[in-house]
Amino acid sequence: MMIRDVIIFSLILLFFNLNISFSATSPKEQIKKTIDSVLQIVKDPKFKGKENTQKRRAALRHEISKVFDFEEMSKRSLGIYWRERTPQEKKEFTELYRDLLERSYVGKIESYTDEKIIYYDEKIENKYAEVKTKIVTSDKKEIPIDYKFYFDGKDWKVYDVVIEGVSLVSNYRSQFNKIIRNQSYQELIKRMKAKQQEELLREK
Numbered sequence: 081m082m083i084r085d086v087i088i089f090s091l092i093l094l095f096f097n098l099n100i101s102f103s104a105t106s107p108k109e110q111i112k113k114t115i116d117s118v119l120q121i122v123k124d125p126k127f128k129g130k131e132n133t134q135k136r137r138a139a140l141r142h143e144i145s146k147v148f149d150f151e152e153m154s155k156r157s158l159g160i161y162w163r164e165r166t167p168q169e170k171k172e173f174t175e176l177y178r179d180l181l182e183r184s185y186v187g188k189i190e191s192y193t194d195e196k197i198i199y200y201d202e203k204i205e206n207k208y209a210e211v212k213t214k215i216v217t218s219d220k221k222e223i224p225i226d227y228k229f230y231f232d233g234k235d236w237k238v239y240d241v242v243i244e245g246v247s248l249v250s251n252y253r254s255q256f257n258k259i260i261r262n263q264s265y266q267e268l269i270k271r272m273k274a275k276q277q278e279e280l281l282r283e284k
Contacts, residue, residue, distance in 0.1 A: 149237035
């Protein structure tokens with residue numbers, strides 16, 4: 081590679097890194113803002129009680145959707161089987177998976193109301209980042225929740241959440257792949273729809 085090419089390539093990398101540094105809120109600031117909003121909703125008296133479950137969860141999902149990239153999470157969770165899906169199947173799967181993830185994450189967050197959340201580490205490598213947090217309960221138990229991000233050219237977006245050492249994406253990918261291998265993709269969708277209906281009935 082000629083010296084001129086090296087210089088041009090270096091300038092492109094520099095511009096890309098500057099673009100990430102100055103055009104977006106940091107990953108830590110991004111997730112802290114979202115979690116603060118989520119906890120405000122959980123603590124708000126107008127959202128408390130079983131009679132307000134649907135309204136509370138709708139508000140929580142609205143906040144979460146600002147930083148979570150559910151299509152990217154869907155792609156990673158379906159793994160090799162994502163490429164085989166039609167555009168319509170990808171859309172259907174993403175909607176079902178989004179509902180599943182939101183319920184899983186929201187259910188976890190809803191149980192933390194008076195606990196302390198500590199944001200103690202942030203690592204950024206090019207277009208990827210990880211923010212480590214931990215929830216300290218009233219009895220001093222520490223629950224680690226780590227968020228993995230990628231930069232979409234404008235904002236930092238979450239593509240995985242690791243709760244107590246367990247990756248949501250990896251955990252679901254293992255379950256999904258097993259069902260598809262042993263039965264079929266259609267069976268997976270059938271089970272996801274049944275789970276969705278079960279949860280909807282539970283909320284009523």
